[in-house]
Amino acid sequence: MKTIRNWLLGAGLVAVAPLALAAETGFTLETVDPEADRLALQEFYQKRFPGVPVEEYVNGIYAVDPPSREQWDALMEFPPYEFDLEEGKVLFETPFANGKTYADCFENGGIGIRHKYPYWNKEEGTVKTLEQEINECREANGEEPLRWKKGAIAQISAYMAWTSRGKTFDIEIPEDDPRALQAYLDGKQFFYAKRGQLNLSCANCHLQGSRVLIRADLPGPMLGQPTHFPVYRSKWGEIGTLHRRYEGCHRDSRSVPLPPQSEEFRKLEYFQTYMSNGLVVNGPGARK
């Protein structure tokens, strides 16, 4: 009996069982409580992976799977994103045709601000991401926007993350604008809703399925997922943005994926990053 229970715990089945309770709170604008969500999520993983400190979750699957960790530690002896970081710094510092730079668009000259993204923009009534504001900065200065998923935008974002390493994520959901909380709630719903021909939610793989072999892959925990983005992914052979990853994972449920920086993906990032409050910026990252 004990073994079975342990096995069930391992598979995350017991942990998600108290469904009747769950239905009573936290799923409408009136009841949703982001801070309670964040703590419940931490608790979920602490039960599932006893002994893994919360701050380790910035390392994704490598926080909870020692064999993958060993390979990763070897990879990180020469972090594969170093070239992109240098390139990102050059791009960041190179003036636009009008003589201005990215530094002119951002608070504190764009240095050490990654942990404040994404944020709720009251004037525009929408969630803003760092990549979005990089492109808005370009357009405000008469430059063409960059493509969203890889290349220069990921390199610039990588450099900006680098200058913010060690800062603690502190995503706010302003109380004076209920639309912010609604955006958070929409992001939360997106994460937990089953979709696609395979009828899979993000949660199916990254909560119940975390560290459970799914075909040839081990999905990592959802907690801490955005902290190290952008990421150099060996499978891509290059650096890419969080929304590139969202698109791939969304497609993996056999859905037509949303485009990067779509409103739904920005809300998802808002939810996911709020869940990572208290963890540090460790971007850019490297993954298999």
Add this chain to the structure above:
Amino acid sequence: MKKSTLTLLAALTLASGVAQAETFQEVFNKHRAMYGKGHEFTYEGKTYQTYHPEEVEAMAEPSRDNAEALVASAEAKRQDAAAVGYEWRFTGRILKQAQEALAEERYQDAMDLAAQAKYQARMAIQQQAYAEENWHLAVPE
């Protein structure tokens, strides 16, 4: 054939919604999963076959008009699924193949492909409605 098709359609119309009808759906799904399409089963004393309504539509005369109508209604359903953000990955590709078959006057092929796409789109819309009601069940408390 014609008669059982009619009773099936009647049953499927009933099947939307109420608890009792869901039971029919469960029985239907079980037989469909086990034996595929066109299998006969009984439910509350009546005989049915495991065709989806779209497959029944594809049994109409394979004419240009019928094929065009089915392709068009499948495309409309696909758009409905896309509008709620739940379009499945290959529905569009299947519809493209249906349109190619139509252009080549392979009407039965066009109808079969359109039926498959229309079924997927209908399932995607159902899935969205289900998710809207039930997503919260997966959230840890």
